[in-house]
Amino acid sequence: MKKFSLLEEPWIPVLREGRVEEVGLREALLQAHNITRIETPSPLEEAALHRLLLAVLHRALMGPRRLEDVLDWWRAGRFPEGPLTNYLDRFADRFFLFHPKTPFFQVADLPEENALPWSKLLPELASGNNPTLFDHTTEENVPKVAYAQAARALLVHQTFALGGLLRRFGVASAKDAPVARPALFLPTGGNLLETLLLNLVPYTPEEDAPIWEVPPLRLADLEGGRTKWPIAGRTRVYTWPTRGVRLLDEGGGVRFMGYGPGVEPLEATYRDPMVAQRLDSRGNLAALRLSEDRSFWRDFSAMLPRQGGKVAATVEHAENLQGELEDGGEEARVALRVLGQVSDQAKVLDVRREVYPLPPGLLCPEAEGKLEKALKDAEELGRGLQGLALQVARAVVGERDRKELTDFARSLPLGRLYWHALDGAFPGFLARVGEGEALGLWQEALKRAALEAWAATRLFLGTEARHLKAVAEGERVLGRLLGELKEVVK
Amino acid sequence: MSQGERFLEWLEALKGKRAWTPARAALRRSLAFPPGAYPKAMPYVEPFVREEGWKREAHYLVAALYALKDGAHQKGRTLARALREKAQESDSVEKRFLALLDADRDQIAFRLRQAVGLVGEGLDFARLLDDLLGWFSPERRVQARWAREFYGTEASEEEKEKEVEA
Numbered sequence: 001m002k003k004f005s006l007l008e009e010p011w012i013p014v015l016r017e018g019r020v021e022e023v024g025l026r027e028a029l030l031q032a033h034n035i036t037r038i039e040t041p042s043p044l045e046e047a048a049l050h051r052l053l054l055a056v057l058h059r060a061l062m063g064p065r066r067l068e069d070v071l072d073w074w075r076a077g078r079f080p081e082g083p084l085t086n087y088l089d090r091f092a093d094r095f096f097l098f099h100p101k102t103p104f105f106q107v108a109d110l111p112e113e114n115a116l117p118w119s120k121l122l123p124e125l126a127s128g129n130n131p132t133l134f135d136h137t138t139e140e141n142v143p144k145v146a147y148a149q150a151a152r153a154l155l156v157h158q159t160f161a162l163g164g165l166l167r168r169f170g171v172a173s174a175k176d177a178p179v180a181r182p183a184l185f186l187p188t189g190g191n192l193l194e195t196l197l198l199n200l201v202p203y204t205p206e207e208d209a210p211i212w213e214v215p216p217l218r219l220a221d222l223e224g225g226r227t228k229w230p231i232a233g234r235t236r237v238y239t240w241p242t243r244g245v246r247l248l249d250e251g252g253g254v255r256f257m258g259y260g261p262g263v264e265p266l267e268a269t270y271r272d273p274m275v276a277q278r279l280d281s282r283g284n285l286a287a288l289r290l291s292e293d294r295s296f297w298r299d300f301s302a303m304l305p306r307q308g309g310k311v312a313a314t315v316e317h318a319e320n321l322q323g324e325l326e327d328g329g330e331e332a333r334v335a336l337r338v339l340g341q342v343s344d345q346a347k348v349l350d351v352r353r354e355v356y357p358l359p360p361g362l363l364c365p366e367a368e369g370k371l372e373k374a375l376k377d378a379e380e381l382g383r384g385l386q387g388l389a390l391q392v393a394r395a396v397v398g399e400r401d402r403k404e405l406t407d408f409a410r411s412l413p414l415g416r417l418y419w420h421a422l423d424g425a426f427p428g429f430l431a432r433v434g435e436g437e438a439l440g441l442w443q444e445a446l447k448r449a450a451l452e453a454w455a456a457t458r459l460f461l462g463t464e465a466r467h468l469k470a471v472a473e474g475e476r477v478l479g480r481l482l483g484e485l486k487e488v489v490k
Numbered sequence: 491m492s493q494g495e496r497f498l499e500w501l502e503a504l505k506g507k508r509a510w511t512p513a514r515a516a517l518r519r520s521l522a523f524p525p526g527a528y529p530k531a532m533p534y535v536e537p538f539v540r541e542e543g544w545k546r547e548a549h550y551l552v553a554a555l556y557a558l559k560d561g562a563h564q565k566g567r568t569l570a571r572a573l574r575e576k577a578q579e580s581d582s583v584e585k586r587f588l589a590l591l592d593a594d595r596d597q598i599a600f601r602l603r604q605a606v607g608l609v610g611e612g613l614d615f616a617r618l619l620d621d622l623l624g625w626f627s628p629e630r631r632v633q634a635r636w637a638r639e640f641y642g643t644e645a646s647e648e649e650k651e652k653e654v655e656a
Binding site: 466468469476 | 630634642
């Protein structure tokens with residue numbers, strides 16, 4: 001029996017006129033100009049939902065072929081209704097969450113035996129070997145979830161599943177989803193229409209098809225890892241069947257699912273539009289990832305051409321669009337959302353969403369140079385402070401026990417507070433990177449951050465003579481470090 | 491004018507008189523006793539002090555050290571700076587300096603006398619009294635400043651202000 005059409009039933013959480021509500025896919029696209037944004041606490045869900053909407057748009061509009069197409073839609077203030085409606089009607093049968101032959105993003109004939117709890121779809125939830133970090137659901141008491149939430153979880157899983165042991169249907173271990181590990185770059189505008197247009201990078205529709213345009217996958221296709229596709233074609237990758245899933249309807253909700261292998265990805269020369277690259281230590285281009293212990297902005301300049309990197313195509317596209325609009329006397333305020341998970345092999349360590357301004361003119365050599373200098377200054381001072389922490393530690397605990405020494409140095413709030421203050425200051429700097437005094441202001445921010453972190457560190461230490469000695473000597477070093485900051489851009 | 495500067499004026503006036511020789515002897519001798527406990531030194535200090543307890547003792551201590559140095563006041567040359575110069579020649583000076591910073595009320599007279607005996611030339615005795623008056627405040631700002639002076643970093647303006655307020 002067909003049930004829960006993702007085109008019509010509400011399941012995409014959006015912010016509209018100040019209220020959060022759920023809408024179907026059709027409404028999200030046709031009313032995008034009236035919707036502020038997709039509104040979800042989960043960064044992964046945010047990324048996955050946008051990718052789904054973009055895949056539908058690329059196919060329904062057979063493009064955009066050129067930037068001009070995007071500009072036309074922007075100025076029209078809505079997506080062309082005719083092509084969209086036609087397209088959605090044509091594939092309406094492929095968008096049911098439950099369907100005897102073609103359940104959305106699932107495999108209809110996966111057996112019900114050995115069912116898994118639905119919660120295994122979400123990396124945020126504890127199950128299998130995920131650490132109980134965010135949530136305390138256990139596999140013994142799986143709650144029933146509404147269809148809408150199950151649909152979103154399915155989408156997130158297909159987009160972000162990490163490889164690991166599988167041992168099902170002749171497949172020992174499963175591979176990563178194509179964008180499971182890189183940071184994803186999602187420029188956002190004033191409403192959902194603008195956001196989608198900012199990410200609608202010009203596209204050639206030939207030799208590409210999303211999951212609903214190809215024949216539905218059967219268990220027989222997936223057994224033994226039989227089906228392998230090259231990672232190529234934008235909407236194919238946006239809707240990559242990373243795993244075989246079959247949600248089991250319990251009437252009004254889902255508790256369990258059939259689960260198995262998906263399509264195995266083969267390496268190809270595809271670059272995902274939302275992914276940026278940087279040069280790794282061996283001089284190869286590698287996808288830029290989020291890291292556990294530092295905010296993304298510290299790697300901001302690594303993806304810029306000056307350091308041999310490549311910004312995400314979405315960012316470049318957003319910049320071009322912004323430029324065109326400005327030339328036409330229009331203004332587009334764009335923020336950049338960096339989304340993704342931090343992983344270690346099959347474990348999710350963190351899920352992140354960082355938001356930065358995307359100032360017009362960021363991708364020019366002058367702004368890049370300033371950005372590079374700013375980040376270099378921040379890292380150098382950060383390294384200096386690390387050395388300072390070690391020196392203070394040495395004065396307090398002595399040199400006898402190396403481990404005690406480094407542990408004590410790490411326990412000082414010096415570095416943590418410094419980077420924390422800069423996390424707050426960086427977006428402001430980025431927004432003004434085109435202005436003459438931006439670098440001077442940034443260096444002031446660095447000094448302030450270091451001095452405040454030092455003041456807190458001093459309180460952290462005692463007032464015995466050896467502590468006072470450590471502080472006095474530390475201050476001399478700090479003075480030298482701050483003196484070394486100079487405003488020079490080449 | 492700070493308490494230290496007023497007290498220094500008093501001591502300088504004392505030094506200008508003919509009675510300085512017996513006064514100096516009595517004050518020096520007082521270093522063998524707990525501060526303020528040697529009767530012969532009292533006429534030279536007692537008329538000046540108003541407070542009881544540690545503050546009274548600090549006056550006796552500074553007067554005695556002033557006598558020890560034969561009234562060689564040198565404005566701006568604090569004990570920490572003088573010790574710093576001395577530390578260039580001898581490694582043990584730093585150890586004594588650190589011990590001085592950690593001195594409690596029982597130890598401070600002895601350790602100060604040792605430290606003052608170590609350095610040549612004069613000292614800023616006005617500053618010394620002011621510092622001793624604030625020696626036992628829980629924030630230990632005086633000791634922190636001494637450490638900065640000894641290890642060659644000066645207090646920031648903000649720090650100086652805080653200390654004045656305290």
